[in-house]
Amino acid sequence: MADYRSYADQQLLTLLKKGDERAFAEIYERFWGVLLRYAQRMLHDEEECRDVLQNTFVKLWEKSPKLSPDTQLSAYLYTLVRNQVLNVIAKDKLKADHLTDLTSYMDNAVPEADQLARTHQLHQLIEEEVGSMPEKMRQVFELSRNQQLSHKEIAVKMNISVFTVKNHITNALKRIRLHLGL
Structure with missing residues (x-):
């Protein structure tokens, strides 16, 4: 061997x-x-x-x-x-x-989801307050914000003065800020 x-x-x-x-x-x-x-x-x-x-x-x-x-x-x-x-x-x-890529994605995804939830909640609070406004104030605010009409266009459409439109929008914004605690 x-x-x-x-x-x-x-x-x-x-x-x-x-x-x-x-x-x-x-x-x-x-x-x-x-x-x-x-x-x-x-x-x-x-x-x-x-x-x-x-x-x-x-x-x-x-x-x-x-x-x-x-x-x-x-x-x-x-x-x-x-x-x-x-x-x-x-x-x-x-x-x-x-x-690293996964961690980065998760770091970015979680705040986005959190931000989305907060934005949705904020939108709900605003809609809640807009719904509780007097009829004319609500209509003026919705025409201004939802349909993006100018003060003059709203005044013509609702047959009110531009000054009244400005007052309704100012008062609507004050109510929303107060409701949100701002």
Whole structure:
């Protein structure tokens, strides 16, 4: 029985290309620690680093039959780890960006909904007060605000003076302000 610990990296790679599981186990034992430290320098999260190494060795096993015999094993493994780390960083950045976008949306959406509710409530209070006004005052106010008629147009339409129109609008606005507590 051969002692795989004495084999050079290139010998282990040749055996790995043929599907030798013991060669894979030796490569794993030989490189796990140094690759873990390499990943930790970039990620700082032990669990993510272990996942990166797991994926690295899975890729090594899957791609080993296609590797060139001239492949430098250690350089290839370091490249796999670096690429896996970059993938993790990209995914984390995407998650962070998504979270930032979602937080920003929620920060903006809640005030909009709150503002909408307040506007609706304010509109109801105004309508309530307008409904309780004397008939002529209410008609003048509604023609002014709802139909955007000028003072002169309202005066002609209702057969009253422009001065009376101004007085009705002034008194209507005072009543609304008083009702709203302004």
